[in-house]
Amino acid sequence: MQKPIKIASDRAYDILRSQHHPLDVIFAPKNVAVIGASEKEGSVGRTLLWNLISHPFGGTVFPVNPKHNSILGIKAYPNIAAVPEVVDLAIIATPAVTVPSVIAECVDAGVKGAIAISAGFRETGNAGIELEERVLEQLRRSQMRLIGPNCLGIINPHIGLNASFAGSMALPGKVGFISQSGALCSAILDWSFHENVGxxxxxxxxxxxxxxxxxxxxxxxxxxxTESILIYMESIGNARSFLSAAREVALTKPIIVIKAGRTEAAAKAATSHTGALVGSDAVFDAALRRCGVLRVDRISELFDMAEVLAKQPRPQGKRMTIITNAGGPGVLATDALISGGGELAELTVETRNNLNELIPKNGNHNNPIDLLGDAKPSSYEKTLEIVSRDKNTDAILVILTPQAMTNPTHTAKLLAVYSKIGKPVLASWMGDADIEAGAEILNQAGIPTFPYPDTATRIFNYMWHYSYNLRSLYETPVFTEAEVEFSQREKVRDMIQAIRHSGRYLLTEVESKEVFAAYGIPSVETYLATTIDEAIQVADKIGYPVVIKVYSYTIIHKSDVDGVHLNLCCGNAVKEAYQAIQASVKEKVGEGHFIGVTIQPMVDLKNSYELILGSSIDAQFGPVLLFGMGGQLVEVFEDTVLGLPPLNTTLARRMMEQTRIYKALQGVRERKAIALDELEQVLVRFSHLVVEQLGIKEIDINPLLAKPGVVNSLVALDGRIILHDSNVDIKQLPKPAIRPYPIQYISAWKMKNGMEITIRPIRPEDEPLMIKFHQTLSEQSIYFRYFHLIKLSQRIAHERLTRLCFIDYDREMALVADYDNPDTGQNEILAVGRLSKLHGTNQAEFALIVADKYQCQGLGRELLQRLLQVGRDENLSEINAEILLENHEMQQVCKKVGFAIQRTADASVVKAAIAL
Incomplete structure (x- = not known):
């Protein structure tokens, strides 16, 4: 058996937490220096020092203050350089103007991490911003990490570290809480003691x-x-960093956000429909959906959701069954459920039949199920048992009101055993002292309990929205031939560049449709005419009826100059329309704005749907997509949804599903469905256009016409593309918040045996190919790759391959060797090379594996060289991997491309490392 050409440690996100993390020096320091420590009562410097020494964390504390020999009985030092040990964490509580020099002293002294408590930076204006720049200059001289400035500090309750000026030490628990507001931190901390939250x-x-x-x-x-992460956010900062981390971590730990600023108005100066419809808060919501993060509206809901997601499974859908002993609360719960987008479950016939034998005639046998006020504990139990088996029910809410005949405590004891039935069970025990014991029983059993039923249904609506968004990260999209040929992409880029350099910023309709055609977006055939005779000749050629529109380099909205005439049935009508448009343009904006008209066939709109597809630039998230109901009244109906590019077919379908018109597109009132798969493809291609052509500022396709029941049913009737002014530096514009597919790493390569392959970045759609690839690997290849044998069923599990294929190109890169097998007509993956950045560092780990049949063909070396180039492009400082000592072939490959081989503490493993 041939030896494989690969061995490296598993993916970076699989590295055990026991390994050192650069932020450990902040959250688990061996020693702490307090710069600005003070004896003054009530001062920040004194509070910081007192918090550190009154809650021992197992390390040494060094007060730093040039005016004191000792503070609170502890020897003080005049500056950080005088501290006798290398400091892990420095907490800075000096005036803002001194912070840059203090940071410089910390860097010179080799301090590993710092927290700047001091305020007075960017929040004060230009002078504060200049201070921040000086701090950054010093940080760039070292690997030291800084939290702040203008913060309360941090607390690690599990080791007793209170590196903050908060009044108390937090209780230990499983919730990681992050806040931009120090005042809110203090309030949450006080609240947590009353609620016993750790x-x-x-x-x-x-x-x-x-x-x-x-x-x-x-x-x-x-x-x-940490089991869940709660965030209070005021600004996103580095959007790509947030989304990259959140998407990865949200797959294993819930991330729940509350953000201030929901009511911020949308951009008012927008020139397109899309620009008018895109508001920054709506974009933020779209970003959270994309990375699987849940947003809530109230601070209490942060902790409610953390508790619920810790105790109960995520629902598979949005259908809830409500069980109650009072009609009013059941109706209130129903209203809240439906208002939030949830649904009442339609109980199966079997469920209803079983309930008929149990529920009194006067009760409600449908959903919500009313057991009446005299419901016994056993009635609750039997009803819950029946409903738990209902296949149409995704979650259950049990409501109890303390009436004379009820027994809240005994009922809770009987229901507690249903806490783990595979679907969420929530409870609302309404009342005060009478229900406390029962509510505590349910909570302890893992059934979250709420005082009001509408609160419980609101929490459920958050649950299914969260589950819905996470599924987008797990679903394997359908492969689409959406990749645009390089020549077409360059053609569009050159055209846009030439138009910008000419001083124009508006593409004509003909130019816009050329762009659409290059990206495979169908549009109605459109012809240009600059004279009346030419217009009539074109109309005669394409056939009547026709539409003519104003053709101009400057007019953005054709309706502003009465620039569209429909359903023209003869040459005279075309002549009159041409003259009317020309006269209107002359009167309203000047004759110099009129070049001619465009002519296109009149498309029958009957039984068709007008959609809109657009994009504009958000200051924080870069290009943003818009999809929904189009036409002239798009702003009136407001049936649109936002998303972040690039899309795949799964993400495109998710955008479509969030609009009201999607139900009609599936077929309604004897109309057939439109070709939804074609619409997915158009959305995917459009998203590629947006992220690849960065000269575009705003773009609309409105209407995008969709005809039910026919193939090739989509056509762009009108399009508007607005470019950035020529004086705008494209490199300075906001980048796409999600890194696009890195087409620059696609290229052909020939193996030693003459086989021609394509080496390209992995795609989410590659999951089926990866399954086949793993089926070809020998046990020895698996052992060398992972240091132990892993069953095929585990290696090809959907959840695992999703994470391997649907990667964040900003944090890692995986290159595959793709072979188009002429014998089978199928694509095959022959090898995979992966480069994963290590959290909190500027280093990365590589991993390679080559199918046994294609080893010794130079493929491993070629992939490794390309991964090194990726590392250089990403400005990494080092790439490394662990290799089994016996894997001499891989060590030789590493040496040939410049790696140094080093011994490790484990005698069976060596480390390959290269500085870039």
Missing amino acids: FSAFISIGSMLDVDWGDIIYYLGDDPH
Whole structure:
């Protein structure tokens, strides 16, 4: 048996938490220096020092203050350089103007991490921003990480570290809490004692000058004490960092966000429908959906959701069954459920028949199920048992009102055993003292209990929305031939560049449709005419009726100049329309704005749907997509949804599903469905256009006409593309928040045996190919790859392959060797090379595996060289991997491309490393 050409440690996100993390020096320091420590009562410096020494964390505390020899009985030092040990964590509580020099002293002294408590930075204006720049200059000289400035500090209850000026130490628990507001941190901390809520970490992140959301989310994602992450957010900061980290961690730990600023108005200066419909808060919602993060509206809901998701499984759908002993609360719960997008479950015939034998005639046998006020504990139990088997029910809410005949405590004891039935069970025990014991029994059993039923249904609506969004991260999209040929992509880029350089910023309709055609987006055939005779000749050629529209380099909205004439049935009508448009343009904006008209066939709109597809630029998230009901009244109906590019077919379908018109597109009132798979393809191609052609500022296809029941049913009737002004530097524009598919790493290559293959980045659609690839691997290849044998069923499990194929190209890169087998007509993956950035560092780990049949063909070396180039492009400092000592072939490959082979503490393993 041939030896494989690969061995490396498993993926970076599988590295055990026991390994050192760069932020450990902040959250688990061996020693702490308090710069600005003070004896003054009520000062921040004194509170910081007192919190550290009154809650021993197992390390040494060094007060730093040049005016004191000792503080609170502890020897003090004049500066950080005088501290006798290398400091893990420095907490800075000095005036803002001194912070840059203090940071410089910390860097010179080799301090590993810092927290800047001081306020007075960007929140104060230009002078504060200049201070931040000076701090960043110093940070760039070292590997030191900084939390803050303008923050409360951090608390790690599990080791007793209170590196904050909060009044108390948080209770230990499983919730990681992060906040931009120090005042809110204090309020939440006070509240947590009353509610007995514990934390794995309590973090005031401040201005995020260095350590940002992504860094903290990754850290808590690796932390074994953290089961869920709660965030109070005021600004997103580095959107790509947040989304990259959140998407990865949300697959294993719930991330729940509350964000201030929901009511921020949409952009008012927008020139397109899309620009008018895109508001920054709506974009934020779209971003959270994309990465599987849940947003709530109330602070209490942060902790309610953390509790519910810890105790109960995620629902498979949005259908709830309600069991109650009072009609009113059941109706209120129903109203809240449906208002939030949930549904009452339609009980199966079997369920209804079983309930008929149990529920009194005067009760409600349908959903919500009313057991009446004299319901016995056994009635509750039997009803819950029946409903738990109902296949149409995704979740159950049990409501109890304390009437004279009820026994809340005994009922709770009987229902407690149903806490783990595979679907969520929630309860609302309404009342005060009479229900406390029963509510406590349910809570202890793992059934979350709420004082009001509408609160419970609101929480359920959050649950199914969260589950729905997470499924998008797990579903394997259908492969689409949406990749645009390089020549077409370059043709569009050159055209856009030439138009911008000419001083124009508006593409004509003809130019817009050329762009659509290049990206495979069908549009109605459109011809240009600059004279009346030419217009009539074109109309005669394509056949009547026709539509003519104004053709101009400057007019954005044709309706502003009466620039569209429909259903023209003869040459005279075309002549009159041409003259009318020309006269209107001359009167309203000047004759110089009129070039001619475009002519296109009149498309029958009967029984068709007008859709809109557009994009504009958000200051934080970059290009944003819009889809929904189109036409002239698009702003009136407001049936649109936002999403972040790029899309695959699964994400495209998710956007479609969130609109009201989607139900009609599936077929309604004897109309057939439109070709939804074609619409998916158009959305995917459009998303590629948006992220590849960065010269585009705003773009609308309105209407995109969809005809039910026919193939090739989609056609863009009108399109508008607005470019960035020529003086705008494209490189300075907001980047796409989600890194697009890296087409620059696609290229052909020939193996030693002459086989021609394509080496390209992996795609989410590659899951079926990866299954076949793993079926070809020998046990020895598996052992060398993972250091132990893994069953095929585990290697090809959907949840695992989803994470391997649907990657975040900003954090890792996986290259596959793709072979188009002429004998089978099928594509095959012959090898995979992966480069994964290590959390909190500027280093990455590589991994390679080549199918046994194709080893010794130079493929492993070629993939490794390409991964090195990716590392250089990403400005990484080092790439490394662990290799079994016996795998001499892989060690030789590493040496040939420049790696150094080093011994490790494990005699059976060596480390290959290369500095870039």
